Amino acid sequence: MPMHVIYGGTFDPVHHGHLRLALEVSERLGNVPVNLVPCHIPPHRGETGATAAQRLRLLELAIAGEPCLQIDDRELRREGASYTADTLRQLRNELGADAPLVMVVGTDAFAGFDRWQEWQQIPGLAHIIVVRRPGTALDRESEPARLLAERGVESADALCGQASGRVLELDPPWLDISATGIRERIGGGQSPRYLVPDAVWAEIQRMGLYGACPVNNF
Ligand SMILES: Nc1ncnc2c1ncn2[C@@H]1O[C@H](COP(=O)(O)OP(=O)(O)OP(=O)(O)O)[C@@H](O)[C@H]1O
Numbered sequence: 001m002p003m004h005v006i007y008g009g010t011f012d013p014v015h016h017g018h019l020r021l022a023l024e025v026s027e028r029l030g031n032v033p034v035n036l037v038p039c040h041i042p043p044h045r046g047e048t049g050a051t052a053a054q055r056l057r058l059l060e061l062a063i064a065g066e067p068c069l070q071i072d073d074r075e076l077r078r079e080g081a082s083y084t085a086d087t088l089r090q091l092r093n094e095l096g097a098d099a100p101l102v103m104v105v106g107t108d109a110f111a112g113f114d115r116w117q118e119w120q121q122i123p124g125l126a127h128i129i130v131v132r133r134p135g136t137a138l139d140r141e142s143e144p145a146r147l148l149a150e151r152g153v154e155s156a157d158a159l160c161g162q163a164s165g166r167v168l169e170l171d172p173p174w175l176d177i178s179a180t181g182i183r184e185r186i187g188g189g190q191s192p193r194y195l196v197p198d199a200v201w202a203e204i205q206r207m208g209l210y211g212a213c214p215v216n217n218f
């Protein structure tokens, strides 16, 4: 049964770190499509620099022409905070009980997993792929580390045989790019070129996001 893979984020804005990671995961799972899921109202952080519609537009430009990357905008169509457990429950209902469903997160996000809404329900809904972020280690005594120890598997093949419940760590090259750094750079009048796709930067300027002057910096 084909795997369904989601990779959630605020994507404020999407950058080459996100895109490379999504592609690496897709390839390591046998070129399955990876669905980028922008959150509407992030449950865990302050206001975003761009609106949900603007972040979605940037994502559309970023993945244009890449068959292995798709967008799932279901969280944008839901009212209220975007809880991952709700998203996974919806997907599980749509995919049926037996389809392998996989959620991708970086170690930084996974480190706070036990503060997510209904986090204990999540392994019953999906597998988790944790992508190692250099410099971000899990506290060995923490719930996320325990989950990894109890449910960890060594290879992606182990995710195909069941619908949910396994945790796989992957270690693809991690580009040292953050959306925070990009917003700061733009706000400070510097170009984020080569950190985001050119089409994304052009659209950020056109919309005047993150304090960008609507000029052509290329
Ligand atoms: N450089 C990167 N490479 C790969 N994955 C990343 C990178 N930066 C963040 N991620 C992962 O992408 C997901 C969404 O991250 P998010 O949208 O918060 O990006 P971010 O760059 O960390 O943003 P911010 O700086 O605003 O916190 C998370 O699982 C996070 O671990």
Ligand SMILES: O=C(O)c1ccc[n+]([C@@H]2O[C@H](COP(=O)([O-])O)[C@@H](O)[C@H]2O)c1
Binding pocket: 007, 008, 009, 010, 011, 037, 039, 042, 043, 044, 045, 082, 083, 084, 085, 105, 109, 115, 116, 117
């Ligand atoms: O469901 C939750 O309570 C929850 C709490 C924190 C983060 N998440 C999800 O984790 C993903 C990565 O978050 P972030 O902050 O790195 O963009 C994104 O899809 C968020 O919706 C989800």
